[in-house]
Amino acid sequence: MDKEDLTDCIKESKKGVYLDLRVSPGSLEDKIEGVNRWRDNLEVDVEERAEEGKANKALVKLLADSLKMSENKIKIVKGKRSKQKRVFISGIDEPGLISRVLEEKR
Secondary structure (H helix, E strand, O other): OOHHHHHOOEEEOOOEEEEEEEEEOOOOOOEEEEEEOOOOEEEEEOOOOOOOOHHHHHHHHHHHHHHOOOHHHEEEEEOOOOOEEEEEEEOOOHHHHHHHHHHHHO
């Protein structure tokens, strides 16, 4: 995964960034897989199943841990009942998000 791939998944706003994701619930471990270039999204695996919001909570926790930020800075704004999601991450810009994701993937 490189910087150019990630830029296609990110939309910057004045107060943060939107990140497009595809989440695979019920996976073997919680991890950021990489960028799917055809879908322009970041692929993420979570162990929790998609029941009663458990996978969404696991997604927010994984992103917060990976990006070294508070969970309350991350909100699912689209796709709460879908594998395709858009999250809003406040208090960070596109270069900051990219560097944190790439650092986590090393």
